[in-house]
Amino acid sequence: MSGMKLGWDLETGLERYISSWKSVDNPAKGEITTRVDLRGYPQVIMFNGSSHIIFRSGPWNGQSLAGSPGSNSALSQIFVFNEKEVYYEYQILDSSIFSVLKLMPYGPAQNLFWTSQSRNRQVLPTSADECQIYAFCGANSVCSIDGNNHPNCECMKGYVPKFSEEWNLAFWSNGCIRTKELSYTDGFLKYTLVKVPDTSSSWFSKKLNLEECQNICLRNGSCVAYANIDIRNGGSGCLIWFNNLMDVRKFSKWGQDLYVRVSPSELGVARKFCCSICNTKPRKEDLDLTTIDLSVLVKATDNFSSSNKLGEGGFGPVYKGTMVDGQEIAVKRLSKKSGQGLQEFKNEVALIAKLQHRNLVKLLGCCTQGGETMLIYEYMPNKNEIERMSLDWTKRFNIISGIAWGLLYLHRDSRLRIVHRDLKASNILLDANLDPKISDFGLARTFFGDQVEANTNRVAGTYGYMPPEYADRGHFSMKSDVFSYGVIVLEIVSGKKNTKFSDPEYYHNLLGYAWRLWSEERALELLDESLRQQCTPSEVIRCVQVGLLCVQQRPEDRPDISSVVLMLNGEKLLPKPNVPGFYIENNVKPELDSSSTDHNLFSTNGISITVLVAR
Structure with a gap:
């Protein structure tokens, strides 16, 4: 049995790849290499030199590489992608067959094979048509092969040739450009049986479904398309592309679905957005x-x-x-x-x-x-569960993610742009499946147009969840809800309440305690002790980091909730958080006033309204 393995050991940085000879009679390393490219979602690419792509087998879609679709009963193909390694491997199942993949010095690859019964080697070229040449039709277009094995290029819906004169003469390499700006009123057109675009500038999540993938794409001002990562069993995972779509081709039989962003007019749909409840x-x-x-x-x-x-x-x-x-x-x-x-x-x-x-x-x-x-x-039958924290880690992470999705709907996806203003643990209810639901909209406010901030002379909310700019000056925005969300995340991870917790060593609240553990690279110690043996450490640390990013002192430093959703479900590195709100650096325990009987920094009152006179 023979085969091939391409990829990376992510812990050591070692790579397995194939390179050509320098020339047909010089076995020194040549310019042509086939390797797994780790930019964006991993894919198999053939390079000429260090960066010029000449052929792209593409990402693994659960059945095959995107650029080499179909099934082959003689081959066993696998793709492994985890924290330790990423590689693609195929093996020939028939032990009487021997195969060698040979990269030619001038580019094309040859597949040489023979059997144990015959010494005559047969040659199969791996590139059979011009659509397999990387970006043959340029950006934002689809390449297809007609019945006479001739290539044809077509701009995607909503795009036109960048240079129409060249395009009409079948010079397609400059591709197509978009006719209208991206908008939140856009929709998506499904292309079937295609090789998905170059994933080197993509974002991905293995955890999201196709509906969630669409929602994220529509909210992002640069997203132009989305698709499933894995096409098996109805599809799973989320791949999102930004800016230009490169190297898309149409197959006659194999391939997968790609959803390309287009304006409502391109879909033949006149979308109407109304706000019937914005009356006084x-x-x-x-x-x-x-x-x-x-x-x-x-x-x-x-x-x-x-x-x-x-x-x-x-x-x-x-x-x-x-x-x-x-x-x-x-x-x-x-x-x-x-x-x-x-x-x-x-x-x-x-x-x-x-x-x-x-x-x-x-x-x-x-x-x-x-x-x-x-x-x-x-x-909600489990309305008190989130406050009792009698939940395993999987359920807690589901609640953290669900609250973020609910906030995303309020801030971006609903007919109105809504700031909740009183987000706290007691306002997160759980249904029979322990899925979270945001409640209590009595203090919520609507933002219109490009409005990003508002002021109030009546500061109403709950201490321990209010951001500094709201408690001190009455300024509130969507970043106010993000701060409150960050507090809830840290509470869910730790099983402790911010308003009732005091760091025994430094007298910090929960935010200060989480910040100290993070700064000392001990973030995992924040986790509820009852969960230490049943959690996913990397997921816990990611949640702590997201929580701290959300509770940063300055509103402009906090991520918006759409970024939070990506952070929770993505696999990429996150930015480092800055100091949280209400944090005071202490290296020694404070001297307490002997006449004082209450040293709590925050009220433990669970009532949702606190009225202050704004300064």
């Missing part, structure tokens, strides 16, 4: 919200009995109810003593009635009868 006073017809009769809710909650009470927040008490059809609900009842009041009620209704996302709690209806003001939500 929302109209009933705008909200499209079910009104539930008070008598129904009284019966469902057993007359709001204390045994059905789930808890109490700034809005008022929340009760569990069961409808006649068996559906379980959560009823949020406005308290006469509530610090939020009717305005926050209207605000929550106006915002969440139009929001639909799997990581946002779903509003089912409202009731404004008999002097009562109530909101009815889907019931």
